[in-house]
Amino acid sequence: LxxxxxxxxxxxxxxxxxxxxxxxxxxYLVRSNGNHVLKNGKKFIGVQKLNPQDVITFGxxxxxxxxxxKESAPFNFEEAYHKAIDQDPELASIFDGIKREIxxxxxDRNES
Numbered sequence: 001l002x003x004x005x006x007x008x009x010x011x012x013x014x015x016x017x018x019x020x021x022x023x024x025x026x027x028y029l030v031r032s033n034g035n036h037v038l039k040n041g042k043k044f045i046g047v048q049k050l051n052p053q054d055v056i057t058f059g060x061x062x063x064x065x066x067x068x069x070k071e072s073a074p075f076n077f078e079e080a081y082h083k084a085i086d087q088d089p090e091l092a093s094i095f096d097g098i099k100r101e102i103x104x105x106x107x108d109r110n111e112s
Contacts, residue, residue: 009061011058011059011060011061012059013036013059013060018032018033018034018036018037018058019031019032019033019037019056019058020033021050027049027050028049028050028065028067029047029048029049029050030047030048030050030056031046031047031048032044032045032046032048033045036058036059037056037057037058038055038056038057038058039054039055039056040054040055041055041057050065050067051065051067052065052066052067053065053066081095
């Protein structure tokens with residue numbers, strides 16, 4: 001086997017490397033390499049997005065998908081601003097200058 005994470009399931013009704021699960025663009029994907037894989041009871045070939053409570057069946061083996069992805073908190077500019085100027089008060093004048101430039105750019109864009 002290659003250096004990718006893998007799970008070996010001893011199921012004589014399934015050929016090896018019949019199913020691949022991957023993570024891409026914040027989604028788990030399942031790839032069926034043949035016609036023996038079911039997602040929620042329906043055969044498929046190719047790639048399908050995995051959702052919580054999906055049931056994947058291949059051969060005599062089934063598993064239910066459980067996905068636990070922590071959402072990252074949105075960036076809080078005000079919090080970052082105050083934290084930065086608390087550490088270095090001179091940054092306040094730099095940030096204020098940047099803020100003025102942004103206001104001017106937005107005004108000019110809206111007038112166009």
